[in-house]
Amino acid sequence: MASSPTSAPAVLKLDAGQTGPVINRNVYGHFAEHLGRCIYEGVWVGSDSPIPNTRGIRNDVIAALKQLDIPVLRWPGGCFADEYHWKDGIGPRESRPAMINTHWGNVVENNHFGTHEFMDLVGQLGCDAYICGNVGSGTVQEMMEWVEYMTSDAISPMANLRRANGRDEPWVVRYFGVGNESWGCGGNMTPEYYSDQYRRYNTFVKNYRPTHPIQRYACGANGSDYNWTEVLMKKAAPLMHGLSLHYYTLPNDSWQNKGSATEFGEDLWITTLRKTLFMEELITKHGAIMDQHDPAKRVGMIIDEWGTWYNVEPGTNPGFLYQQSTLRDAIVAGLNFHIFHAHADRVTMTNIAQTINVLQAMVLTDGPRMLLTPTYHVFEMFKVHQGATVIPVTLTTPDYAFGQEKIPAVSASASRNAAGRVHLSLVNTNPHHAITVQCALTGISADKVSGRVLTAPAMNTHNTFDHPEAIKPADFTGAKLDGGQLTVELPAKSVVILKL
Numbered sequence: 001m002a003s004s005p006t007s008a009p010a011v012l013k014l015d016a017g018q019t020g021p022v023i024n025r026n027v028y029g030h031f032a033e034h035l036g037r038c039i040y041e042g043v044w045v046g047s048d049s050p051i052p053n054t055r056g057i058r059n060d061v062i063a064a065l066k067q068l069d070i071p072v073l074r075w076p077g078g079c080f081a082d083e084y085h086w087k088d089g090i091g092p093r094e095s096r097p098a099m100i101n102t103h104w105g106n107v108v109e110n111n112h113f114g115t116h117e118f119m120d121l122v123g124q125l126g127c128d129a130y131i132c133g134n135v136g137s138g139t140v141q142e143m144m145e146w147v148e149y150m151t152s153d154a155i156s157p158m159a160n161l162r163r164a165n166g167r168d169e170p171w172v173v174r175y176f177g178v179g180n181e182s183w184g185c186g187g188n189m190t191p192e193y194y195s196d197q198y199r200r201y202n203t204f205v206k207n208y209r210p211t212h213p214i215q216r217y218a219c220g221a222n223g224s225d226y227n228w229t230e231v232l233m234k235k236a237a238p239l240m241h242g243l244s245l246h247y248y249t250l251p252n253d254s255w256q257n258k259g260s261a262t263e264f265g266e267d268l269w270i271t272t273l274r275k276t277l278f279m280e281e282l283i284t285k286h287g288a289i290m291d292q293h294d295p296a297k298r299v300g301m302i303i304d305e306w307g308t309w310y311n312v313e314p315g316t317n318p319g320f321l322y323q324q325s326t327l328r329d330a331i332v333a334g335l336n337f338h339i340f341h342a343h344a345d346r347v348t349m350t351n352i353a354q355t356i357n358v359l360q361a362m363v364l365t366d367g368p369r370m371l372l373t374p375t376y377h378v379f380e381m382f383k384v385h386q387g388a389t390v391i392p393v394t395l396t397t398p399d400y401a402f403g404q405e406k407i408p409a410v411s412a413s414a415s416r417n418a419a420g421r422v423h424l425s426l427v428n429t430n431p432h433h434a435i436t437v438q439c440a441l442t443g444i445s446a447d448k449v450s451g452r453v454l455t456a457p458a459m460n461t462h463n464t465f466d467h468p469e470a471i472k473p474a475d476f477t478g479a480k481l482d483g484g485q486l487t488v489e490l491p492a493k494s495v496v497i498l499k500l
Ligand code: AHR
Pocket: 033, 077, 078, 079, 080, 180, 181, 305, 353, 354, 359
């Protein structure tokens, strides 16, 4: 790998005497929509499929995703949520009515994957359910009945219907979103109108079992629409547990030509990373508005859609949002997680868009074949940060510049887990040069350091079905401890996780 150290090292101070907030496990959450091949093929193949499955859910994908310790999964959309009518997705599959998925390719949705199948999926993954309800084209009654159907243990019409469909026990739904992108595909509402709708719909998202209360999340802003946050917080903050935020990283500024996932030069490498770092400004500014209305930070910022969004892979259905994932996406994931950790006092959940076969996916499938993306590997490497306590870091880093663009070369985040282990993750955005990171450790008595690194020969290295291990983590030997001083030779264009 052609990379040599630049002259300027990065200097990092890690003071374990200062403790930050806990990184909510849900920051490593996921999102799976009825979109393209995410649910159908990616998750659901049906019990008659030759692809090995458990009650219709494919085993290879579950086994891969279980390695990520996914804490929470958002479903059924996305834009799909606001045209989804849950009663079409229960009962015998062969008699469920079909519908047109108008947002995503106008394909026929046969409703074979519905509430029971989703709850089976979260059960197999061992994660919590985050359901997104239909405000855009659904009624208050429909939403109320769905919550009753899923969570009531009473002798009631909806709980009895659930029993008739083969499920006696209520499920646990910990998180419920009241609409999705209500400013756009979810109904083109103004913030004033949506806050009133939120207040109304939310009233009927009942806690049928007080022992299992549901956290209610309001639809939040599109990127830098700060007025949306202001209005929502002013009109409805006491009635919500969380307010969402959506932000996607596009290399180009045009939705018509977002840029290729795999064919890009250094100009779009640095632009993509610079645009990713905009997440910091978004959280800071939305967070400042939230602070004014909620200084105690009771309301979580729920970044329930984030990730890269490119042109679809050539020859694939434009409505399916199928894209490859390269080393660039791994760097994007690492940078985003560091930003989320730095705001762990407010950011209590995020959901990558999306888990399988759509946008910045963990897993891609091709019929019976499956591969793990570089993004998957970052989620797996960083899972040690889940539920750990932030150790604040002070970082002085050289810049990485190309053309007119300039971004910090190094990004870092540290945490201490319940067992007292310290983990330090590092990202080098510079595609050419390794960087020495000199790290002073205070309050950490480490006598051993080990780690793993994710890097590859080219910026666009990615896994294919013919070469599924072109990029994967390797043991990292570039970290040395000398008393309270840790020195890391951080390879060019890499993501590293260290255990102290
Ligand atoms: O993740 C794809 C789409 O992006 C979602 O359906 C929608 O909420 C957003 O615009």
